[in-house]
Amino acid sequence: MTREPLPPGSTIGILGGGQLGRMLAQAAAKLGFRACVLSPEPDSPAFAVSAAHICAAYDDAEALKRLAGEADVVTFEFENVSAQALALLEGAALVAPPRVALEVTQDRLAEKRFLDTLGLPTAPYATVENASALAGAAEALRGSADQDAFFLKLARQGYDGKGQFKIKSAEDISKAQAWLANTNAVLEQAVAFEMELSVVAVRGGDGAMLFYDVPQNIHRDGVLRESIVPAPIPESVRREAQSYARRIAGALDYVGVLAVELFLLRQEGGLRLLVNEIAPRVHNSGHWTLEACAVSQFENHIRAVAGWPLGATWRHSDARMVNLLGKDVEDALTLLREDPARSLHLYGKHEARDGRKMGHYVELRPAAVKPRM
Amino acid sequence: MTREPLPPGSTIGILGGGQLGRMLAQAAAKLGFRACVLSPEPDSPAFAVSAAHICAAYDDAEALKRLAGEADVVTFEFENVSAQALALLEGAALVAPPRVALEVTQDRLAEKRFLDTLGLPTAPYATVENASALAGAAEALRGSADQDAFFLKLARQGYDGKGQFKIKSAEDISKAQAWLANTNAVLEQAVAFEMELSVVAVRGGDGAMLFYDVPQNIHRDGVLRESIVPAPIPESVRREAQSYARRIAGALDYVGVLAVELFLLRQEGGLRLLVNEIAPRVHNSGHWTLEACAVSQFENHIRAVAGWPLGATWRHSDARMVNLLGKDVEDALTLLREDPARSLHLYGKHEARDGRKMGHYVELRPAAVKPRM
Numbered sequence: 001m002t003r004e005p006l007p008p009g010s011t012i013g014i015l016g017g018g019q020l021g022r023m024l025a026q027a028a029a030k031l032g033f034r035a036c037v038l039s040p041e042p043d044s045p046a047f048a049v050s051a052a053h054i055c056a057a058y059d060d061a062e063a064l065k066r067l068a069g070e071a072d073v074v075t076f077e078f079e080n081v082s083a084q085a086l087a088l089l090e091g092a093a094l095v096a097p098p099r100v101a102l103e104v105t106q107d108r109l110a111e112k113r114f115l116d117t118l119g120l121p122t123a124p125y126a127t128v129e130n131a132s133a134l135a136g137a138a139e140a141l142r143g144s145a146d147q148d149a150f151f152l153k154l155a156r157q158g159y160d161g162k163g164q165f166k167i168k169s170a171e172d173i174s175k176a177q178a179w180l181a182n183t184n185a186v187l188e189q190a191v192a193f194e195m196e197l198s199v200v201a202v203r204g205g206d207g208a209m210l211f212y213d214v215p216q217n218i219h220r221d222g223v224l225r226e227s228i229v230p231a232p233i234p235e236s237v238r239r240e241a242q243s244y245a246r247r248i249a250g251a252l253d254y255v256g257v258l259a260v261e262l263f264l265l266r267q268e269g270g271l272r273l274l275v276n277e278i279a280p281r282v283h284n285s286g287h288w289t290l291e292a293c294a295v296s297q298f299e300n301h302i303r304a305v306a307g308w309p310l311g312a313t314w315r316h317s318d319a320r321m322v323n324l325l326g327k328d329v330e331d332a333l334t335l336l337r338e339d340p341a342r343s344l345h346l347y348g349k350h351e352a353r354d355g356r357k358m359g360h361y362v363e364l365r366p367a368a369v370k371p372r373m
Numbered sequence: 374m375t376r377e378p379l380p381p382g383s384t385i386g387i388l389g390g391g392q393l394g395r396m397l398a399q400a401a402a403k404l405g406f407r408a409c410v411l412s413p414e415p416d417s418p419a420f421a422v423s424a425a426h427i428c429a430a431y432d433d434a435e436a437l438k439r440l441a442g443e444a445d446v447v448t449f450e451f452e453n454v455s456a457q458a459l460a461l462l463e464g465a466a467l468v469a470p471p472r473v474a475l476e477v478t479q480d481r482l483a484e485k486r487f488l489d490t491l492g493l494p495t496a497p498y499a500t501v502e503n504a505s506a507l508a509g510a511a512e513a514l515r516g517s518a519d520q521d522a523f524f525l526k527l528a529r530q531g532y533d534g535k536g537q538f539k540i541k542s543a544e545d546i547s548k549a550q551a552w553l554a555n556t557n558a559v560l561e562q563a564v565a566f567e568m569e570l571s572v573v574a575v576r577g578g579d580g581a582m583l584f585y586d587v588p589q590n591i592h593r594d595g596v597l598r599e600s601i602v603p604a605p606i607p608e609s610v611r612r613e614a615q616s617y618a619r620r621i622a623g624a625l626d627y628v629g630v631l632a633v634e635l636f637l638l639r640q641e642g643g644l645r646l647l648v649n650e651i652a653p654r655v656h657n658s659g660h661w662t663l664e665a666c667a668v669s670q671f672e673n674h675i676r677a678v679a680g681w682p683l684g685a686t687w688r689h690s691d692a693r694m695v696n697l698l699g700k701d702v703e704d705a706l707t708l709l710r711e712d713p714a715r716s717l718h719l720y721g722k723h724e725a726r727d728g729r730k731m732g733h734y735v736e737l738r739p740a741a742v743k744p745r746m
Contacts, residue, residue, distance in 0.1 A: 005706055008719050026399060029422045032705075032719025032732065049402045051421035051721075210713075291667065294714040294737040308706060312714040316690045316739060332405075333378055333681060340583075341667040341685040346381050346405025348424075359405065364667040366689060371739040 003094075003205060005307040006072050008032035011051075012302060013071025013093065015058065015085075017044025019347040019357060020077035020282050023290070025050040027298035033306065038067045045347040046077075061088055068092030075256065075305045079105045079280050080157060096205075096255040096305040101280040104252065108155045108186045111278060118247050121274050123263070124189040128152065131177040137187045138173060149190035152176050154183055164222060166190070191274060193263035197231055199245040200286035202300040202310055203254045210300070210313045211242045212293065215321075217261070217285050223355060227285040227321040229292065230369075237264065237271055248278060257301040259283030284357075288319040291343050291362040314372060318365040329358040339363060376467075376578060378680040379445050381405035384424075385675060386444025386466065388431065388458075390417025392720040392730060393450035393655050396663070398423040400671035406679065411440045418720040419450075434461055441465035448629065448678045452478045452653050453530060469578075469628040469678040474653040477625065481528045481559045484651060491620050493648050496636070497562040501525065504550035510560045511546060522563035525549050527556055537595060539563070564647060566636035570604055572618040573659035575673040575683055576627045583673070583686045584615045585666065588694075590634070590658050596728060600658040600694040602665065603742075610637065610644055621651060630674035632656030657730075661692040664716050664735040687745060691738040702731040712736060 012028040014021045017039025025035035025046045034051040037044065040058065047053045052070065056063030064085055068074060073094040079102050086102065089095050104114045115122050126137040138150060154163035165176045167187075196217040203209045216231035217224055231238075245260045252258075259279040265272045286297040295303075295311025303310055324332065329352050336342055346359035385401040387394045390412025398408035398419045407424040410417065413431065420426045425443065429436030437458055441447060446467040452475050459472050477487045488495050499510040511523060527536040538549045540560075569590040576582045589604035590597055604611075618633045625631075632652040638645045659670040668676070668684025676683055697705065702725050709715055719732035 008702070008705060009721065009723070022402075026402070026422070029395075029399070029721065030718055032721050034421065034721070048407065048424035049399070049422050294664065294716055299716075303709075309709040310713065311709070311716070312737075314714075316737065329381070332381060336676075336682040336684070340683065341687075343667055343672075343684070345403055348382065348402070348405050348407070350382070364685075364689065366740075366744040 003307050006033070009034065010072040010306065011036050011070050012306065013038070013067045013074035014046065014050075014077060015067070015074065015081060015089075016077030017041065017046035017053070018077060019045055019345075021046035022049055022347060023287075023298045023345075024075070024077060024282065024301060027296065027302045030299060031302060031306075031308070033302065036067060036070045038063060043350060045349060048348055058082070059085060064088045065092055073305050075301070076102070076281060081106070097258070097280050098253060098255065101252045101254055101258070105278045105280050106156060108153055109184065112186060114251070115248075115275050115278075118251055120244055120247065121272070123191045123274050123276070126187045128180070128185040128187050130182045130184070131180045134177050134180060134187065135173055138167065141187060141189055151188045151190055152180060153186050153188060154180075155185055162222070191263055191265060193274075194266045194271075195231070195233070195264040196276070197233065197237075197241055197262045197264055197273075198227075198283065198285040199241050199260045199262070200257065200283055200289065200297055201242065201245045201249065201259075202257045202297070202304050202313070203249045204304050204310050205255050205307055207250070208310060209246055209249060210310050211245065212286060212289050212297065212313045213315045214238045214241050215285050215288065221355070223323070223325065224284045225323055225325075227288060229288060229315060229319050233264065234271070237273065240273055244273065244275060252280075254280070256280070256304045257282045257286070257297050259286060261285075284323070284360075285321075287345070287360055288321040288362045289313070291364050292317045292319040315367065316371045317367050320363045322361055322363070323357055324359040324361070326352050326354045326356055326358065332359065332361075335361060341365070376680050379406070382407065383445040383679065384409050384443055385679065386411070386440045386447035387419065387423075387450060388440070388447065388454060388462075389450030390414065390419035390426070391450060392418055392718075394419035395422055395720060396660075396671045396718075397448070397450060397655065397674060400669065400675045403672060404675060404679075404681070406675065409440060409443045411436060416723060418722060421721055431455070431458060437461045438465060446678050448674070449475070449654060454479070470631070470653050471626060471628065474625045474627055474631070478651045478653050479529060481526055482557065485559060487624070488621075488648050488651075491624055493617055493620065494646065495648050496564045499560045501553070501558040501560050503555045503557070504553045507550050507553060507560065508546055511540065514560060514562055524561045524563055525553065526559050526561060527553075528558055535595070564636055564638060566647075567639045567644075568604070568606070568637040569649070570606065570610075570614055570635045570637055570646075571600075571656065571658040572614045572633045572635070573630065573656055573662065573670055574615065574618045574622065574632075575630045575670070575677050575686070576622045577677050577683050578628050578680055580623070581683060582619055582622060583683050584618065585659060585662050585670065585686045586688045587611045587614050588658050588661065594728075596696070596698065597657045598696055598698075600661060602661060602688060602692050606637065607644070610646065613646055617646065617648060625653075627653070629653070629677045630655045630659070630670050632659060634658075657696070657733075658694075660718070660733055661694040661735045662686070663718075664737050665690045665692040688740065689744045690740050693736045695734055695736070696730055697732040697734070699725050699727045699729055699731065705732065708734060714738070
């Protein structure tokens with residue numbers, strides 16, 4: 001997708017109006033673009049910072065056509081875009097990232113096979129067609145395992161630990177069967193990792209690719225809590241992680257920001273990386289780039305899909321990003337009082353439901369190692 | 374003005390919808406506030422990034438009451454707010470910065486007298502009631518001057534070099550008289566400065582005050598072109614400049630971000646500072662704080678007027694801000710291509726009129742001196 005850059009004042013269509021859509025819309029406005037956001041909730045966080053919005057369901061054909069008609073390019077805050085919606089949008093507008101990136105990542109099975117094709121390492125897994133196939137799959141996988149725990153993950157619609165079932169015992173298997181019923185799933189060996197990492201990178205339409213520094217990510221209950229840069233890893237691991245993202249993005253002829261989540265394992269031969277998941281979008285583990293880099297993941301995503309030159313991804317400061325979930329948000333002012341170098345983002349969500357991502361903050365520190373441009 | 378902090382989700386009213394209002398609205402949204410902007414132009418830059426807006430004249434009483442009714446606090450992107458508008462707003466809402474700060478700074482005579490009262494140095498000046506008093510004022514001022522050039526500045530409504538007339542000769546005086554007619558003005562001796570500087574600082578309702586680093590400012594034709602941090606000045610000058618801003622803000626019982634523009638002179642006794650102008654608002658010479666500081670001038674202004682804790686103002690990187698005036702904006706993509714560490718802001722203005730501020734960019738470099746927190 002090499003093409004003429006969009007002129008300033010063009011409209012960036014964004015499917016999805018949550019916090020990622022909000023920060024994408026803010027980045028678009030920074031560059032002088034109009035943002036037009038489609039989202040079903042009338043109080044979508046992105047609406048309040050966008051020049052225009054369309055409040056409609058993601059499968060509303062008329063609304064999708066309107067979005068495509070208004071926008072000079074359409075992009076996404078999430079990967080679970082239906083094939084029909086994609087076809088509609090592609091028929092009427094430029095779309096980025098490309099369809100194949102959404103198709104591969106919205107289905108865990110397709111994603112695993114894609115990674116296999118590229119020869120990239122993942123945790124041992126087996127496909128599970130439905131509940132009755134589960135026990136056999138577990139048996140087969142257990143043969144190769146040095147431990148005995150699994151994640152059963154629905155092939156579709158999983159995020160933030162949703163759509164997952166942890167299996168630690170024989171009884172869990174029958175519970176998991178009831179939970180799974182007739183749905184397609186992937187059974188994954190639970191790996192004893194040392195650390196979780198992610199690569200957030202941006203690829204332009206001309207194939208040029210830039211990488212942000214690799215954060216260490218800390219999850220609880222399947223939800224990201226903290227991202228820390230620099231991660232305490234050797235340079236060789238950082239480079240290897242980034243090389244995985246390069247291969248993934250290249251194979252998808254990707255345009256925009258993409259994140260690859262990884263496990264770091266300590267094994268007899270040394271450190272080893274496994275690919276956990278690909279996200280074809282800006283990513284929670286890259287929020288610190290707004291504070292700690294010359295050009296953030298949000299701005300670079302907009303630059304890429306608009307055909308603009310990519311911006312510098314070097315990190316000028318050390319940073320720690322902490323998500324505010326549910327009632328955490330009530331402590332926001334105390335958190336600012338405790339440390340003036342905390343940069344707060346609240347998403348404008350009204351209801352602080354348990355576990356809901358309400359905001360985040362980024363703590364900035366002078367870089368311990370002098371920044372490399 | 375010590376009071377309870379506004380809860381997240383509160384509404385920040387902003388009078389003025391240009392680029393400063395726009396960046397204030399974006400900072401408000403970042404913190405989870407709703408921004409409601411009042412501005413007369415239907416395509417005001419701030420409207421596209423605000424949850425709500427009121428398109429009305431600045432002296433429209435009904436509109437001002439609506440703004441005050443919607444907002445939990447009202448603030449300003451400019452100082453030329455009429456006494457009537459201020460009275461209306463104050464009657465119905467919290468207002469920050471305080472009225473006296475606007476009154477003092479919207480009238481050059483009042484501002485000079487205020488600075489005199491504080492014992493802060495300014496360029497020699499004389500008040501000029503009208504055209505007929507000009508020649509005498511020039512004569513009196515010339516007596517004390519080692520040079521022979523003046524600026525005649527209208528007492529009210531001047532900004533970006535507008536409302537000024539440069540006098541270099543006797544003929545200029547008669548031209549200036551025709552230009553001035555019956556208006557109040559200040560005649561200022563044109564000082565041969567070494568450098569222009571500014572202090573951008575924030576003061577909370579509790580009197581706590583934080584300072585950004587002092588930029589060197591480069592003007593052409595009275596309009597700011599570049600701001601550079603660090604400025605090539607000794608630490609003692611930086612501290613003295615900041616102490617001036619502290620006295621000014623203290624005397625005004627100021628709340629919010631305030632800028633003080635200064636001239637640095639090299640005289641026989643060494644370096645000397647003169648106060649040029651006070652701006653009771655976020656300032657063009659502080660735009661680099663978005664890229665180079667943990668918390669920007671815009672966010673700190675919103676934090677201050679909302680009664681929130683102030684954020685860290687230390688500078689993690691060296692920076693150079695360059696304004697894009699008029700057709701400069703056509704080179705935006707070339708500028709990004711030339712240096713990926715340029716962070717671009719376009720204000721979404723449609724018409725690139727000569728000299729109009731269309732956007733700016735900030736070049737970031739790793740700090741030559743390790744940042745002090």
